[in-house]
Amino acid sequence: MVRLWFALGVVVVVLTVYALVDCALLQRSRVRGLPRWVWMFVIVLIPVIGPVLWLLIGRGRASTGKVVRSFAPDDDIDFLKGLDRATSDQERLRALEQELADLDAPDPRDLGSTGTADPTGTTGQGKQGGQTGQTGFEPKKTEPGEGDLPGRRDA
Structure with a gap:
């Protein structure tokens, strides 16, 4: 039975010393409830309850380290x-x-004799007889071998 009381006494002393050192070294912003000096008196004067109260109430949670401003x-x-x-x-x-x-x-090279550009690339000459398509322009005629031949892959 003496060994049990001795072991409990050692546990109480270790808990009290740990709580006292923790209270003394903890950042001021993390101490909650009472001022630091009051917590130190509570830890020393109330043997088991003081350190337990410090660990449960007086010690604030650690911040994430990131201050949001x-x-x-x-x-x-x-x-x-x-x-x-x-x-x-x-x-x-x-x-x-x-x-x-x-x-x-x-493109200045596509300008006709009037100086206006033709969007189809022609020089403003219509079909024979003065008839042009619905848009008023005749599509550009390509020479053989210029990419519109069937079977050519570069078209």
Whole structure:
């Protein structure tokens, strides 16, 4: 029976020392309920209940380490970096649109004698007899060997 009381005494002393050291070294923001010095008195003066109360109530939970702060949009660096990326995307989009517009521009070689471009690539001459198709333009005629021949793979 003496061994049991001795073992329980050792457990109580170890628990009290652990709770006291933990209370003394814990961050101030994690101490809950009472001031730190009051918790130390409770741990020392109330042998079993004091350390148990400290571990259950006085000790706050560990934070995740990430502090969540709200910023105004012009103070948030990540938001401002996103704006730079969006601006560069807009510039890239404008450059691509300009490139497409340049591709759609009439080729000076396709201009007829009147100086206007024909979208079909002809020089503005219609079918014989003055009749043209519904659009008013005749499709460009290709020479043999220019890709419209059956059996050619490069067409």
